[in-house]
């Protein structure tokens with residue numbers, strides 16, 4: 293079995309004594325996000341980053357250590373210091389186990405009650421405040437009502453709108469979209485992250501893409517051939533990468549960005565790969581791949597060191613591709629990985645609905661237009677461990693006295709009825725198309741027209757095509773089985789309806805933002821060298837979208853971004 297690649301996380305501990313500091317982490321994150329993040333939030337994030345590591349160590353997370361016992365670090369993209377804490381290639385899983393065992397302890401002492409195999413379908417508002425949710429019991433299919441003093445959603449991002457992504461297949465945006473429809477603003481939906489280091493698509497039967505960890509860019513070198521004729525032979529399968537001599541290789545990241553080389557941020561590395569492949573230099577049969585090569589690292593460090601550092605990742609690559617990366621360079625290509633946009637929250641992580649909070653990837657977070665590697669967990673854990681527990685108290689201080697609401701109130705009845713009506717509507721379509729076939733169609737539109745390179749024309753086309761997909765979905769979908777039972781196809785259909793809706797919202801936002809910044813690249817707005825060209829005079833704001841009704845264009849609300857401590861400038865990874 294391949295070992296899953298799971299995420300490491302950043303903190304400004306400066307254990308390496310290489311000049312790291314809270315300010316530097318703050319600065320790298322603001323710069324990495326292309327000056328489109330809220331400055332105060334990022335500073336708070338950098339400040340609490342060190343506490344996260346201490347918290348996780350106390351929970352028993354087995355971070356990698358150096359021989360002397362101190363915690364070890366790796367480098368990740370967009371930083372020139374080594375500040376990434378890791379547990380082999382399984383950090384995320386270990387963090388999850390740490391959090392889960394701490395949670396289990398609370399379950400045991402009776403302070404927490406878990407409801408597993410439930411999915412939130414809607415949020416219930418009473419007098420404008422979030423007072424509970426409607427959830428579906430996934431085993432029985434029954435809808436249930438829950439009352440609360442406040443509601444927190446931590447339901448992740450919307451990357452699966454693209455169908456193929458590195459996200460787990462159950463990741464979805466339905467809870468966030470339910471909040472959006474109830475009035476919570478959705479911020480910066482156009483900002484999605486395309487990770488440069490994924491195993492390329494290899495057919496139309498795939499339902500998922502695999503990430504090769506960014507840590508591989510510490511020692512692996514990315515290249516394509518210098519000569520088009522070599523690329524052609526690679527595409528035809530008559531030449532192998534390892535047989536191309538050194539002088540005929542183009543290490544394009546090292547060439548274009550000498551200061552950061554292979555460790556430029558993800559948006560920059562992804563675009564550079566696309567640029568080379570669009571120019572015909574792709575290295576596999578589809579022409580949509582570049583090499584990630586460890587031959588130099590193996591010569592320099594020896595195979596044992598490479599195996600110790602990356603062995604589990606190499607094994608996983610071999611299991612999937614049947615190629616041995618110790619002998620031939622890996623092939624990689626960018627893929628959808630993370631969403632920087634999400635439900636808008638204020639400094640206290642409250643949405644535009646009183647008493648409704650959003651944390652982790654579900655909120656629009658602190659990453660601006662591009663997230664640096666190992667910063668998602670930093671932000672998610674900061675929100676959950678060190679921000680929300682303090683800020684939610686400000687809300688509860690005068691709310692906790694309010695008697696718990698009865699779930700028989702008309703607001704609960706109406707919310708449950710609306711969910712039920714939607715489910716019945718879905719079940720009654722009784723068309724011909726499976727959920728996945730429509731989802732795939734949606735994914736192609738999103739990737740082709742709202743993907744790595746966007747134009748006014750592509751986005752207008754996307755909006756027209758998405759209307760067609762929406763029509764197909766609501767007129768020709770077929771869901772087998774019944775609503776009142778375990779029905780995975782129904783679950784997927786509910787999620788797909790929301791993916792179509794977020795797809796439209798992303799296209800609106802991308803069309804409105806007539807500049808390039810971070811992961812949002814409008815081809816009309818680039819420098820002569822092909823770098824992102826921002827227009828700070830017009831777009832230095834968070835774009836918040838307010839729901840105005842089904843099928844209607846959403847309303848744009850702007851939150852201006854003011855930088856007091858960082859000088860806003862053009863991102864530079866060259867010198």
Ligand SMILES: Cc1cc2nc3c(=O)[nH]c(=O)nc-3n(C[C@H](O)[C@H](O)[C@H](O)COP(=O)(O)OP(=O)(O)OC[C@H]3O[C@@H](n4cnc5c(N)ncnc54)[C@H](O)[C@@H]3O)c2cc1C
Nearest residue numbers: 299300411412447448458459467503652653666667668669
């Ligand atoms: C392959 C991969 C590698 C990554 N590598 C890194 C890395 O190196 N460093 C880093 O910092 N980050 C990394 N990330 C990103 C990071 O893992 C995610 O951003 C992070 O896990 C998000 O956490 P979350 O708790 O906000 O959301 P999630 O982890 O997505 O959790 C959301 C949960 O909510 C549940 N849910 C969804 N909808 C509902 C609903 N309606 N009702 C009830 N429950 C619901 C989901 O089932 C899920 O369990 C990686 C992500 C992937 C996919």
